[in-house]
Amino acid sequence: MTSGTTTETTTTAGEGAPYAPEHTPRLNWAQLAPDVYKAMVRLDAAARRGVDPVLLELVKIRASQLNHCAFCLDMHTKDALAAGESVERIVQLGAWEESRHFYTERELAAVELTEAVTVLTDGFVPDAVYERAAQQFDEAELAQLIACITVINSWNRFGVTCRMVPGHYQAGQHT
Numbered sequence: 769m770t771s772g773t774t775t776e777t778t779t780t781a782g783e784g785a786p787y788a789p790e791h792t793p794r795l796n797w798a799q800l801a802p803d804v805y806k807a808m809v810r811l812d813a814a815a816r817r818g819v820d821p822v823l824l825e826l827v828k829i830r831a832s833q834l835n836h837c838a839f840c841l842d843m844h845t846k847d848a849l850a851a852g853e854s855v856e857r858i859v860q861l862g863a864w865e866e867s868r869h870f871y872t873e874r875e876l877a878a879v880e881l882t883e884a885v886t887v888l889t890d891g892f893v894p895d896a897v898y899e900r901a902a903q904q905f906d907e908a909e910l911a912q913l914i915a916c917i918t919v920i921n922s923w924n925r926f927g928v929t930c931r932m933v934p935g936h937y938q939a940g941q942h943t
Contacts (some may be wrong), residue, residue: 794931808922815915818908821851826861826875827882827913828920833862834886835924842934850939877904878913885917 798805816824825848832840845858860867864879871879881901884893905913926932 790933790935791931793933794929797926797930808919808926812919812923815912815919817912819912819916822848822853823875823878824916825851825853826857826871827878827916829858830861830864830879830882831886831917831920832924834883835921835928837924837927838934839927839932840920840924842936846939874904877901881913882917885914886921
């Protein structure tokens, strides 16, 4: 390379072909804005109170898929697996509408609400989506679920904007 930068490569298991180089993060926002980071951690803890941990990880994974946040996908898939979630359900989450039989009605309502809150292209959460969630969760549970969805979307925006690097997270590291 003529630019003076070096490219580190790692070979894949069994093939000897190199992986693409790992990108570097743009900014360590948590270190540079520690009060914001600490507030986000407290908000995350408050939002998750009383929410089923498996459901929570499904919500976090789905929002992170939609937001293309590789760092959060790495984190939440590892946490979900460590909590006993199956690889099959995690893999099928990206196509949940065609794989409904992998999930409970409650999980489906939460995932559908996650999509509606995450992708606001129509400017609102459709009434039918909200009503399906309201049928599965009491008002207090629904309020917590909406908070969880909102918080993971915020984390995703920090991760994507700052180009946080996936692949180094260890399950439970941030719990």
